Amino acid sequence: MSDSKMRYSKQRETIYEVLKNDRSHPNVDTIYMNVRKLIPDISLGTVYRNLNLLADQKRIQRLDVGDNTIHFDATIAPHYHLVCNCGAIEDLDLDDELISPLIDMVQEKSGKSIHSAKILFYGTCQNCSKKKS
Secondary structure (H helix, E strand, O other), X not given: OOOOOOOXXXXXXXXXXXXXXXXXXXXXXXXXXXXXXXOOOOOHHHXXXXXXXXXXXXXXXXXXXXXXXEEEEOOOOOOEEEXXXXXXXXXXXXXXXXXXXXXXXXXXXXXXXXXXXXXXXXXXXXXXXXXXX
């Protein structure tokens, strides 16, 4: 682990690996159900506690998309998300050349110094687009 203050925990590493292999941006209940397949006696409280520890240590990120549920993402590099009406959350690989001018304009118009932005896009995911076709 990169942070020597946090002791190694097999449970925490399993939770992290489950999240890292799930690109759907799951909530704690989904993560809990998937971790239980590997560690049947793990408690929901342990999963909550370790997800919060991992997020506090910046190994994962919490994601609030406005659905009254916190989702988790193992990708900590800056990136953007598409939230579909079906509930799916997808990563968007957007070039900084696209977003930087927007940040510059907001900074200029507001007179504020902006160092980063978290932008959520709402629309239709690939699966829903295929169903409509």
